[in-house]
Amino acid sequence: xxxxxxxxxxxxxxxxxxxxxxxxxxxxxxxxxxxxxxxxxxxxxxxxxxxxxxxxxxxxxxxxxxxxxxxxxxxxxxxxxxxxxxxxxxxxxxxxxxxxxxxxxxxxxxxxxxxxxxxxxxxxxxxxxxxxxxxxxxxxxxxxxxxxxxxxxxxxxxxxxxxxxxxxxxxxxxxxxxxxxxxxxxxxxxxxxxxxxxxxxxxxxxxxxxxxxxxxxxxxxxxxxxxxxxxxxxxxxxxxxxxxxxxxxxxxxxxxxxxxxxxxxxxxxxxxxxxxxxxxxxxxxxxxxxxxxxxxxxxxxxxxxxxxxxxxxxxxxxxxxxxxxxxxxxxxxxxxxxxxxxxxxxxxxxxxxxxxxxxxxxxxxxxxxxxxxxxxxxxxxxxxxxxxxxxxxxxxxxxxxxxxxxxxxxxxxxxxxxxxxxxxxxxxxxxxxxxxxxxxxxxxxxxxxxxxxxxxxxxxxxxxxxxxxxxxxxxxxxxxxxxxxxxxxxxxxxxxxxxxxxxxxxxxxxxxxxxxxxxxxxxxxxxxxxxxxxxxxxxxxxxxxxxxxxxxxxxxxxxxxxxxxxxxxxxxxxxxxxxxxxxxxxxxx
Numbered sequence: 001x002x003x004x005x006x007x008x009x010x011x012x013x014x015x016x017x018x019x020x021x022x023x024x025x026x027x028x029x030x031x032x033x034x035x036x037x038x039x040x041x042x043x044x045x046x047x048x049x050x051x052x053x054x055x056x057x058x059x060x061x062x063x064x065x066x067x068x069x070x071x072x073x074x075x076x077x078x079x080x081x082x083x084x085x086x087x088x089x090x091x092x093x094x095x096x097x098x099x100x101x102x103x104x105x106x107x108x109x110x111x112x113x114x115x116x117x118x119x120x121x122x123x124x125x126x127x128x129x130x131x132x133x134x135x136x137x138x139x140x141x142x143x144x145x146x147x148x149x150x151x152x153x154x155x156x157x158x159x160x161x162x163x164x165x166x167x168x169x170x171x172x173x174x175x176x177x178x179x180x181x182x183x184x185x186x187x188x189x190x191x192x193x194x195x196x197x198x199x200x201x202x203x204x205x206x207x208x209x210x211x212x213x214x215x216x217x218x219x220x221x222x223x224x225x226x227x228x229x230x231x232x233x234x235x236x237x238x239x240x241x242x243x244x245x246x247x248x249x250x251x252x253x254x255x256x257x258x259x260x261x262x263x264x265x266x267x268x269x270x271x272x273x274x275x276x277x278x279x280x281x282x283x284x285x286x287x288x289x290x291x292x293x294x295x296x297x298x299x300x301x302x303x304x305x306x307x308x309x310x311x312x313x314x315x316x317x318x319x320x321x322x323x324x325x326x327x328x329x330x331x332x333x334x335x336x337x338x339x340x341x342x343x344x345x346x347x348x349x350x351x352x353x354x355x356x357x358x359x360x361x362x363x364x365x366x367x368x369x370x371x372x373x374x375x376x377x378x379x380x381x382x383x384x385x386x387x388x389x390x391x392x393x394x395x396x397x398x399x400x401x402x403x404x405x406x407x408x409x410x411x412x413x414x415x416x417x418x419x420x421x422x423x424x425x426x427x428x429x430x431x432x433x434x435x436x437x438x439x440x441x442x443x444x445x446x447x448x449x450x451x452x453x454x455x456x457x458x459x460x461x462x463x464x465x466x467x468x469x470x471x472x473x474x475x476x477x478x479x480x481x482x483x484x485x486x487x488x489x490x491x492x493x494x495x496x497x498x499x500x501x502x503x504x505x506x507x508x509x510x511x512x513x514x515x516x517x518x519x520x521x522x523x524x525x526x527x528x529x530x531x532x533x534x535x536x537x538x539x540x541x542x543x544x545x546x547x548x549x550x551x552x553x554x555x556x557x558x559x560x561x562x563x564x565x566x567x568x569x570x571x572x573x574x575x576x577x578x579x580x581x582x583x584x585x586x587x588x589x
Contacts, residue, residue: 168362
């Protein structure tokens with residue numbers, strides 16, 4: 001709320017400044033409005049000083065006061081207007097950063113169905129107690145950590161683990177909050193922890209705390225304001241004593257920081273515009289400042305390096321295999337929405353008639369295709385129908401789907417995740433930049449190892465969200481770390497990282513990230529390239545502005561009039577700094 005009020009204040013300052021400018025152009029006296037703005041800025045500085053914060057408002061207010069006393073109203077309106085625009089832009093960025101915290105609440109269930117006194121009632125999530133019998137309908141999210149009471153259930157665990165393949169659990173298994181019921185019917189669980197101690201709530205709370213720490217980071221210029229103010233007023237006092245009050249004013253006008261503020265804000269806005277055209281959204285100048293200092297990048301696997309879908313890598317023939325087997329099995333697979341079934345279904349477009357189909361969630365499919373009885377699924381499931389022992393691992397460590405036709409084992413389909421086509425090139429580019437690239441995934445060892453070997457990077461498999469966060473914190477002991485992820489299970493490490501980048505798929509994840517790669521992993525190259533140019537552009541513009549301010553100081557002390565000093569040290573410095581920043585950013589597009 002405070003930041004919203006600050007933006008409104010600067011909008012008011014801008015409106016008053018533009019009104020004064022219009023009056024001045026019409027030949028009317030607008031000096032009283034400039035005096036009012038000077039008083040407002042000096043009052044705001046005094047108010048912030050009570051909070052032990054030294055702001056640039058002191059110098060800007062004092063500069064406007066000097067211009068007012070010298071009758072330079074037109075110049076004062078320009079300075080005030082440009083300063084207000086810069087503050088409005090920065091305030092809006094900070095407001096967006098704070099909104100990230102509230103978006104996380106979208107992840108949490110607000111209520112739960114609980115069996116009490118023989119009836120099923122809906123209660124708020126905070127009223128679910130350990131021991132309560134919780135009912136979760138098909139497609140519903142498990143509200144609290146529980147134990148499964150139903151004979152079995154199938155869950156989409158991607159929100160917590162990042163794994164894309166549904167998981168089948170038997171009675172008595174631990175079911176964590178955030179799992180989504182995919183059984184096809186309602187299931188019963190017994191709550192073992194209250195909402196505040198369950199996994200999903202802990203995950204969101206940890207993320208909120210990390211994001212709150214990030215929003216307290218000061219802007220680059222704010223970190224040097226106290227020293228800058230002391231130096232400027234010391235020079236002002238020295239010049240006033242030795243050369244006279246008029247020459248002392250030269251120091252204030254030449255040292256007016258508006259050129260620095262406007263040039264840095266302009267450079268930031270131009271940078272985010274360039275990135276937006278490439279499908280990258282960044283939130284805050286701090287992101288662009290930190291990216292060039294990153295030394296390690298931690299990548300999630302599923303949905304970040306891979307497309308989140310499976311493909312058939314190879315087919316291992318069984319006891320009876322011919323060309324028609326693939327068409328028959330693919331037709332049976334179309335009866336299921338399981339990711340593995342969808343991958344097998346794509347192997348053939350032969351329009352074979354399906355006489356009947358029945359799916360057992362988490363196990364497999366039984367179907368009649370063109371007069372053939374087809375069984376497709378896990379090893380144990382197919383063995384029940386064939387009565388024979390099937391080979392335990394014909395596909396090695398990859399996902400295996402067995403198939404039998406008319407009671408005979410015909411093939412094993414070996415599936416693996418489909419790698420993002422740009423992943424190899426992007427990761428190679430990052431490694432050539434001297435960055436350490438790692439994969440941290442909640443998936444099992446085999447799938448993660450295969451992706452890591454293709455990319456030539458180190459990896460960590462079977463990691464829970466807390467494990468990923470600890471890895472990031474360990475790497476931060478050496479320097480800034482970037483994390484790229486796409487799932488809710490990545491939220492804590494995205495928030496803990498110095499730069500968290502999301503491959504946008506889930507709204508709360510995208511809203512919580514420092515940068516959003518709308519076009520996928522390929523956006524990392526542009527993010528690094530533009531951030532490096534941003535850093536160079538900022539330095540170039542500040543150096544150019546400083547040189548012109550020193551020149552204005554020299555000619556002012558040498559006897560030049562105050563308007564000349566202002567043109568060189570403020571307006572000229574601002575314009576030249578903006579041109580220098582533009583040249584640096586546009587170069588290399």
